Amino acid sequence: MNKFWIVLSHTYMTRFKTKSFLITNIIALLVIVGLANITSIIEMFDSEENREVAVLDETGEIFSPLKESVENTASDVTLKQYGGTADEAKEAVEEEDYEAFLSISYDGQNLPQASYYANQIASSELSNTLEQQLQQIKVAMATNNAGIDQSQLEEIYQPVAFEAVALQESAKTEEELSEARGLVYIILFLLYISVITYGNMIAMDIANEKTSRVMEILISSASPVSQMFAKILGIALLGLTQVGLFIVVGYIVLQQKQSEMTGGVFDYFGLSGVTASTFIYAIVFFVLGYLLYATLAAMLGSLVSRIEDVQQLMMPMIFLVMIAFFIAMFGLNVPESSFVTVTSYIPFFTPMLMFLRVGMLDIPTWEVALSIVIMLASIGLLAALGARVYRGGVLMYGKASSLKDFKKALQLSKKS
Amino acid sequence: MTLKISNVTKRFGNFTAVDNLSLEIPEGQIFGFLGANGAGKTTTFRMILGLLDITEGSIDWDGEKINYSNSDAIGYLPEERGLYPKLTVKDQIVYLGRLRGMQKNEIIGELKGWLEKFRVPDYLDKKIEELSKGNQQKIQFISAVIHRPKLLILDEPFSGLDPVNVEMLKQAVVDLKSQGTSIVFSSHRMEHVEELCEYLCIMQHGSPVVHGSLKEIKRAFGKKNLFIHADFDLTFLQDIPGVVHYKATTEGCELQINEEAVSQEVLNALHDRGFVRRFALEEPSLNDIFIEKAGASYE
Numbered sequence: 001m002n003k004f005w006i007v008l009s010h011t012y013m014t015r016f017k018t019k020s021f022l023i024t025n026i027i028a029l030l031v032i033v034g035l036a037n038i039t040s041i042i043e044m045f046d047s048e049e050n051r052e053v054a055v056l057d058e059t060g061e062i063f064s065p066l067k068e069s070v071e072n073t074a075s076d077v078t079l080k081q082y083g084g085t086a087d088e089a090k091e092a093v094e095e096e097d098y099e100a101f102l103s104i105s106y107d108g109q110n111l112p113q114a115s116y117y118a119n120q121i122a123s124s125e126l127s128n129t130l131e132q133q134l135q136q137i138k139v140a141m142a143t144n145n146a147g148i149d150q151s152q153l154e155e156i157y158q159p160v161a162f163e164a165v166a167l168q169e170s171a172k173t174e175e176e177l178s179e180a181r182g183l184v185y186i187i188l189f190l191l192y193i194s195v196i197t198y199g200n201m202i203a204m205d206i207a208n209e210k211t212s213r214v215m216e217i218l219i220s221s222a223s224p225v226s227q228m229f230a231k232i233l234g235i236a237l238l239g240l241t242q243v244g245l246f247i248v249v250g251y252i253v254l255q256q257k258q259s260e261m262t263g264g265v266f267d268y269f270g271l272s273g274v275t276a277s278t279f280i281y282a283i284v285f286f287v288l289g290y291l292l293y294a295t296l297a298a299m300l301g302s303l304v305s306r307i308e309d310v311q312q313l314m315m316p317m318i319f320l321v322m323i324a325f326f327i328a329m330f331g332l333n334v335p336e337s338s339f340v341t342v343t344s345y346i347p348f349f350t351p352m353l354m355f356l357r358v359g360m361l362d363i364p365t366w367e368v369a370l371s372i373v374i375m376l377a378s379i380g381l382l383a384a385l386g387a388r389v390y391r392g393g394v395l396m397y398g399k400a401s402s403l404k405d406f407k408k409a410l411q412l413s414k415k416s
Numbered sequence: 417m418t419l420k421i422s423n424v425t426k427r428f429g430n431f432t433a434v435d436n437l438s439l440e441i442p443e444g445q446i447f448g449f450l451g452a453n454g455a456g457k458t459t460t461f462r463m464i465l466g467l468l469d470i471t472e473g474s475i476d477w478d479g480e481k482i483n484y485s486n487s488d489a490i491g492y493l494p495e496e497r498g499l500y501p502k503l504t505v506k507d508q509i510v511y512l513g514r515l516r517g518m519q520k521n522e523i524i525g526e527l528k529g530w531l532e533k534f535r536v537p538d539y540l541d542k543k544i545e546e547l548s549k550g551n552q553q554k555i556q557f558i559s560a561v562i563h564r565p566k567l568l569i570l571d572e573p574f575s576g577l578d579p580v581n582v583e584m585l586k587q588a589v590v591d592l593k594s595q596g597t598s599i600v601f602s603s604h605r606m607e608h609v610e611e612l613c614e615y616l617c618i619m620q621h622g623s624p625v626v627h628g629s630l631k632e633i634k635r636a637f638g639k640k641n642l643f644i645h646a647d648f649d650l651t652f653l654q655d656i657p658g659v660v661h662y663k664a665t666t667e668g669c670e671l672q673i674n675e676e677a678v679s680q681e682v683l684n685a686l687h688d689r690g691f692v693r694r695f696a697l698e699e700p701s702l703n704d705i706f707i708e709k710a711g712a713s714y715e
Contacts, residue, residue: 002517003484003515006511006514006515007515010511014500014502014503014507208500209500212498212499212500212501213494213496213497213498214498214499214500215498216467216492216494216496216498217492217494217498217512217559217560218512218515219467220465220466220467220487220490220492221484221487221488221512221515221516222484222487222515223484391467
């Protein structure tokens with residue numbers, strides 16, 4: 001087992017010391033810091049332009065309520081009463097003195113109507129804001145004309161009281177569900193990205209050793225099985241280092257920015273209500289998923305003889321991850337569908353789909369246990385197969401990389 | 417510490433790569449393992465190392481099977497050279513040495529000694545990809561012997577080297593032998609084999625066609641070479657009974673005769689014909705033996 005650690009630390013250290021690893025991490029950390037400060041960054045850009053809209057109000061009544069409600073909803077927009085004629089106002093917009101020009105008048109029923117003039121109407125954000133606020137004023141005026149007072153109006157617009165209650169005692173409440181959905185999202189993405197990134201790294205590492213032909217010396221000194229798993233774990237540790245670094249930096253940044261980070265997305269992804277068991281399942285399925293795909297990647301990597309063929313051979317694996325990912329995305333809305341239930345037992349889909357079901361539904365423990373057992377068995381099977389393919393594959397140098405090679409590799413390592 | 421290969425056969429599907437091979441290589445011997453391309457040499461080496469399973473028969477070293485429990489005592493220089501191109505010489509050898517059960521300090525000490533010996537002491541921190549092919553080969557050789565193996569397998573150790581480097585490596589091989597290392601080595605360069613090996617075998621289609629000590633093989637071959645330089649036409653010599661092969665050269669001819677006595681008949685035939693500048697009877701070279709024995713399949 002001593003050699004296992006030598007291979008493991010070598011895999012880890014050589015990757016760790018590369019420039020590309022350093023650069024990737026620096027970029028990722030910059031992105032994290034950038035995301036944490038996204039509000040300040042957006043403000044920085046936005047504060048530069050304070051948009052002024054010239055308003056020609058023929059009615060003389062609408063300008064002040066409109067100005068008030070628009071400036072309340074969009075702080076960077078200022079409405080200005082325009083003194084000149086409509087043509088002068090349009091000219092002023094063309095000369096970019098104003099962002100836009102709004103002309104308001106009464107229609108036949110004494111209700112407001114307006115025309116909006118701007119150099120470009122591709123960006124509809126400003127015109128939409130103006131339209132919405134004007135709409136509200138119009139509604140208020142129209143209802144007033146019809147003899148409906150403000151409190152009646154509010155009653156009309158009050159949303160209906162509608163509460164979804166699960167009767168099964170252990171079923172998730174709506175709040176729990178939305179939080180579980182947040183966690184499932186995170187795990188799905190993490191698994192998807194790490195399987196592709198680190199799986200690729202493993203396959204590349206092995207293919208590199210094969211193409212540089214150093215493999216033959218390696219397997220004459222240490223057993224291919226321990227080498228394969230040392231590589232898988234070495235890369236896993238590397239991944240942990242990377243993710244750990246992100247989490248630490250992310251945490252520090254978040255601590256500093258906590259006040260800005262409330263509301264919006266962060267409420268949606270709030271994890272306070274997620275149960276401990278869901279977290280444990282997240283870790284279990286993540287680890288198992290990584291091991292399964294990493295073993296597959298190691299096996300595929302040992303089959304190629306040219307580095308260019310790695311991508312081609314990795315395609316089926318990437319397709320598997322992608323299919324699992326898409327089923328999971330679909331399953332987020334209908335976690336109890338029988339399609340999701342059935343596919344959640346297929347080992348390559350289990351880490352994403354079974355976790356989704358555990359997180360979103362209340363499913364019996366034996367179902368989870370069964371899927372874990374199936375996964376463990378397939379990891380074992382794949383490892384045994386992988387070790388044999390690895391042993392034969394590393395001695396095999398051909399042009400093609402296909403199913404035929406897979407058979408050939410098995411044959412080469414066949415016991416007499 | 418004897419390497420014993422007994423009745424070993426290796427089949428890949430219907431193809432028999434090695435057919436009923438038996439060899440014994442005692443401690444401290446250099447054994448030449450020859451054969452045309454595809455004769456089964458590399459397959460045999462891989463079986464000795466345990467990289468390929470044996471279809472029939474057995475390979476023992478010191479009475480035990482070779483596997484990962486005793487692989488630390490074995491050194492291997494594969495025919496296809498392979499090192500990590502991006503690693504430095506030091507990192508490379510340290511990694512491979514540790515995989516053979518050595519400690520880091522010990523490895524660096526040994527490595528410095530070897531680099532000194534190969535007159536490239538400043539290569540310690542250079543990357544492999546920066547080295548010339550010949551120098552990469554030296555590093556590859558060091559990686560095979562850094563852990564002082566008891567059994568050393570060298571697959572074409574001298575290919576791609578200039579004569580100075582060949583001498584350097586040859587000397588290293590001889591030194592290892594005198595320290596008691598058993599060495600199996602394959603080469604297509606017969607002069608190297610003749611110089612280094614006392615015992616050898618020539619493989620053809622997976623089985624040995626010649627096997628034994630160099631002297632005995634030469635004696636058993638019987639045929640000798642006769643070199644003649646003369647100013648007149650020598651083609652009539654091929655009609656003399658006992659002359660097996662006639663080859664014209666720029667200055668005369670080269671004859672292969674099936675026994676020593678024939679040389680005297682050739683000498684008599686040359687009498688009174690004209691001026692003979694050279695008449696030499698020589699032992700057959702390993703090259704001649706190889707070409708005749710393995711020639712049928714040699715490209």
